[in-house]
Amino acid sequence: MKVSSRTAQKAAKILIWASALLVIVILLAIVIFILIKGVPEISWQFLTEIPRNMGRDGGISSTIVGTLLVTAVAVIIATPFGVGTAFYLTEYTREGKVTRIIRFSAESLSGIPSIVYGLFGFIFFVMYLKLGWSILSGGLTLAVMILPTIIRTSEEAIRTVSYQYREVSFSLGGTKWQTITRAVFPSAIRGIAVGVILGIGRCVAETAAVILTAGSALRMPGSIFSPTRTMAEHFYILAREGISMEKAYGTAALLIILIFIINVVANMLVNRFVAKGR
Amino acid sequence: MIQQSKIVINNLNFYYQKKQAIRDFSLEIPGNEILAVFGPANSGTTTLLRTLNRLCDLIPGTHMEGEILLDGKNIFAPDISVTELRRKIGMVFDVPTPLPMSIFDNIAYGPRLSGKKTKASLTDDVERALHMAALWDEVKDRLHTPAMRLSGGQQQRLCIARVLALEPEVILLDRPCSALDPVSTAKIEESLKQLKEQFTIIIAPHNVQQAGRIADRVAFMLMGSLIEQGITAEVFENPKDKRTSDYITGRFG
Numbered sequence: 467m468k469v470s471s472r473t474a475q476k477a478a479k480i481l482i483w484a485s486a487l488l489v490i491v492i493l494l495a496i497v498i499f500i501l502i503k504g505v506p507e508i509s510w511q512f513l514t515e516i517p518r519n520m521g522r523d524g525g526i527s528s529t530i531v532g533t534l535l536v537t538a539v540a541v542i543i544a545t546p547f548g549v550g551t552a553f554y555l556t557e558y559t560r561e562g563k564v565t566r567i568i569r570f571s572a573e574s575l576s577g578i579p580s581i582v583y584g585l586f587g588f589i590f591f592v593m594y595l596k597l598g599w600s601i602l603s604g605g606l607t608l609a610v611m612i613l614p615t616i617i618r619t620s621e622e623a624i625r626t627v628s629y630q631y632r633e634v635s636f637s638l639g640g641t642k643w644q645t646i647t648r649a650v651f652p653s654a655i656r657g658i659a660v661g662v663i664l665g666i667g668r669c670v671a672e673t674a675a676v677i678l679t680a681g682s683a684l685r686m687p688g689s690i691f692s693p694t695r696t697m698a699e700h701f702y703i704l705a706r707e708g709i710s711m712e713k714a715y716g717t718a719a720l721l722i723i724l725i726f727i728i729n730v731v732a733n734m735l736v737n738r739f740v741a742k743g744r
Numbered sequence: 745m746i747q748q749s750k751i752v753i754n755n756l757n758f759y760y761q762k763k764q765a766i767r768d769f770s771l772e773i774p775g776n777e778i779l780a781v782f783g784p785a786n787s788g789t790t791t792l793l794r795t796l797n798r799l800c801d802l803i804p805g806t807h808m809e810g811e812i813l814l815d816g817k818n819i820f821a822p823d824i825s826v827t828e829l830r831r832k833i834g835m836v837f838d839v840p841t842p843l844p845m846s847i848f849d850n851i852a853y854g855p856r857l858s859g860k861k862t863k864a865s866l867t868d869d870v871e872r873a874l875h876m877a878a879l880w881d882e883v884k885d886r887l888h889t890p891a892m893r894l895s896g897g898q899q900q901r902l903c904i905a906r907v908l909a910l911e912p913e914v915i916l917l918d919r920p921c922s923a924l925d926p927v928s929t930a931k932i933e934e935s936l937k938q939l940k941e942q943f944t945i946i947i948a949p950h951n952v953q954q955a956g957r958i959a960d961r962v963a964f965m966l967m968g969s970l971i972e973q974g975i976t977a978e979v980f981e982n983p984k985d986k987r988t989s990d991y992i993t994g995r996f997g
Contacts, residue, residue, distance in 0.1 A: 638910060639858065
């Protein structure tokens with residue numbers, strides 16, 4: 467039987483719409499389910515008190531602080547190295563063996579399951595460097611984990627900056643460094659920020675890698691050398707050990723809200739930075 | 745004679761990998777004149793302009809032979825600072841290339857690179873450069889709006905102003921009007937005629953007529969070689985080489 471092109475066109479349109487719709491529905495279903503279950507748990511006390519009784523009672527303040535600190539350490543360490551590598555790959559070297567090796571390494575790293583990073587972090591940072599279970603060990607491990615993401619997105623962002631900007635900057639007597647910092651970087655910052663935000667998202671959500679490196683202490687961390695427990699870790703433990711499903715949902719809901727806030731704030735910062743030129 | 749020439753090019757050869765773009769090119773360029781280097785596509789005019797401020801250095805796999813003297817000093821000598829050379833020999837490209845920042849920041853980009861910081865001196869530079877490029881009246885009230893919002897002709901005059909802000913000695917223009925309408929083109933040609941009082945201008949015009957309108961001297965290139973050069977009127981009215989007259993009269997190209 468022959469299908470007329472008009473029918474095929476209609477069928478394609480319906481299928482494409484349906485797949486897009488399905489994705490949105492699934493995403494919304496998960497988010498709404500967690501928010502409905504979790505938001506009623508969120509209260510002032512939940513936000514400000516540290517967990518008591520293994521997390522059955524009290525709040526989750528120390529895990530919020532732990533999450534933010536581990537993430538901050540990871541991002542502060544990974545961003546300069548990642549962006550630096552991206553600039554090396556795009557501006558300082560020609561395509562060749564070295565770039566292929568770096569790119570292959572970065573791609574391989576991004577395919578490794580996070581528990582392997584956890585194991586590496588445990589052996590290297592916790593045991594070998596004697597950093598112990600700490601925010602620093604966790605942050606360093608996550609930094610290694612998100613490095614490939616930051617390198618790849620930054621590299622793409624830098625590559626899309628028009629060659630003309632570079633040429634103009636050089637023709638006005640700019641050195642390579644001036645050209646990179648004043649002409650290329652401001653144009654690439656939006657794309658670089660996307661990579662960093664993706665990295666933040668992965669850090670905030672990570673469980674396996676931090677459980678092995680940051681510990682699972684419930685008290686408020688005193689410094690980056692203290693052990694801590696992140697929110698993702700906390701609700702994993704709460705749910706798995708059957709300590710409190712209510713608190714687990716509350717923590718999960720808060721985590722979703724936190725990720726949302728980080729995204730909005732990061733976007734605002736970038737817009738503010740970029741808005742001047744466009 | 746040599747002392748009077750701003751730029752002297754001696755036996756220049758330029759290669760992209762194996763392909764030769766400029767062949768045994770020699771030319772003396774006097775100061776405070778407009779020189780139009782013209783020829784059909786792939787005749788080497790763009791490459792020639794780009795060797796003059798060493799933008800060609802940026803392309804991997806190129807090499808050159810011969811010398812280019814600016815005020816008697818070889819620009820390829822090892823003690824020449826390329827960044828300083830490019831400040832002395834400014835370049836305007838074939839499509840307008842504003843940077844994604846404000847009008848003010850675009851013009852101040854060059855002076856800031858050389859370490860100028862104070863707001864007052866930058867403001868002076870920007871205003872002077874915009875006046876010289878005949879753009880001041882059109883943009884004086886919106887210096888801090890994005891340069892991308894200007895029209896194509898305004899953008900190109902902005903690019904000229906950006907070069908002028910560096911107080912260069914030579915200005916290179918590579919088909920600066922190829923993306924512009926006739927009115928904008930006329931404005932740019934008018935300002936170039938004013939600017940030659942203070943600068944040496946070398947332009948690759950986007951057609952023969954433009955060379956005739958603005959240039960004091962012309963040089964005709966074909967396949968990377970200099971075919972003929974001289975005072976504009978002489979070359980246009982009395983070309984010595986048949987290829988020159990064929991090109992000027994529109995028999996090819």
